[in-house]
Amino acid sequence: MSETHxxxxxxxxxIGLPTDRNSSYLRGPAKAPKAIRAALFSDQGNAFTELGLxxxxxxVLSDAGDLSLTESxxxxxxxASAISSQLDRDHRVLSLGGxxxxxxxxxxxxxxxxxxxxxxxxxxHPDLYLDFRSxxxxxxxxxxxxxxxxxxxxxxxIGIRTMTPPQRVVADRYDVKSFGCxxxxxxxxxxxDGPVYVSIDMDALDPAFAPGVSxxxxxxLSVREILELIWRLPGDxxxxxxxxxxxxEDFRGMSAAAASKFAKELIYRMAT
Ligand SMILES: [Mn+2]
Numbered sequence: 001m002s003e004t005h006x007x008x009x010x011x012x013x014x015i016g017l018p019t020d021r022n023s024s025y026l027r028g029p030a031k032a033p034k035a036i037r038a039a040l041f042s043d044q045g046n047a048f049t050e051l052g053l054x055x056x057x058x059x060v061l062s063d064a065g066d067l068s069l070t071e072s073x074x075x076x077x078x079x080a081s082a083i084s085s086q087l088d089r090d091h092r093v094l095s096l097g098g099x100x101x102x103x104x105x106x107x108x109x110x111x112x113x114x115x116x117x118x119x120x121x122x123x124x125h126p127d128l129y130l131d132f133r134s135x136x137x138x139x140x141x142x143x144x145x146x147x148x149x150x151x152x153x154x155x156x157x158i159g160i161r162t163m164t165p166p167q168r169v170v171a172d173r174y175d176v177k178s179f180g181c182x183x184x185x186x187x188x189x190x191x192x193d194g195p196v197y198v199s200i201d202m203d204a205l206d207p208a209f210a211p212g213v214s215x216x217x218x219x220x221l222s223v224r225e226i227l228e229l230i231w232r233l234p235g236d237x238x239x240x241x242x243x244x245x246x247x248x249e250d251f252r253g254m255s256a257a258a259a260s261k262f263a264k265e266l267i268y269r270m271a272t
Contacts, residue, residue: 016066079109095239114195126157198241200243203215204226209255
């Protein structure tokens with residue numbers, strides 16, 4: 001299929017969120033936006049998605065650069081207003097984290113534009129702690145914040161392999177659909193219709209595919225399994241993030257390459 005047959009309906013703005021403030025273990029994801037961009041625009045590949053969309057074609061992708069974040073409480077509002085201003089232009093946003101705490105302010109902005117937003121989260125971890133080590137904004141808590149603020153109609157989690165009793169309580173309270181790596185058929189059947197936001201934590205992948213994360217959890221998903229689920233999503237993907245890449249833990253850029261692959265295919269789904 002050549003690019004001339006693909007109709008571009010939306011411009012996707014890519015924006016980097018270089019923050020590590022709410023990481024609970026290792027630091028490093030603040031360096032991820034630079035690493036993902038370098039992989040995305042590297043001569044190791046080309047600018048075409050698997051179905052033939054040229055990311056460099058007019059009106060497909062714009063890059064807003066990295067936000068200036070100060071590792072302070074004020075960052076959340078800086079993130080939310082930057083996302084809102086892109087949504088006000090009717091762009092769709094691909095955010096490059098950063099630790100997973102960034103998803104809460106991003107969704108605060110999205111919820112102002114999209115009522116009844118569904119979220120699909122690829123992750124080894126549920127991230128449903130009401131607070132983690134006394135930090136309610138921890139990267140282990142963004143989906144607890146999103147759900148208790150009523151910012152999403154429903155949450156589907158895929159790749160989960162670290163559920164704990166306190167997080168199970170929160171999952172049950174908000175009817176979260178949480179799927180392990182052994183039930184991808186059921187997960188595929190639970191993929192939502194309607195406006196959907198996709199959040200990819202790189203530790204959803206098996207560490208064999210992406211060693212460059214702060215919390216390696218073996219027994220994870222393959223790159224291809226995640227791509228298949230992104231393609232099969234019946235809903236309209238209106239926004240996405242790729243978070244928790246830790247370049248300091250990477251091996252020869254292979255995790256950054258996986259993150260850039262997800263970026264390409266998410267841009268395809270958002271743009272067309
Ligand atoms: Mn995770």
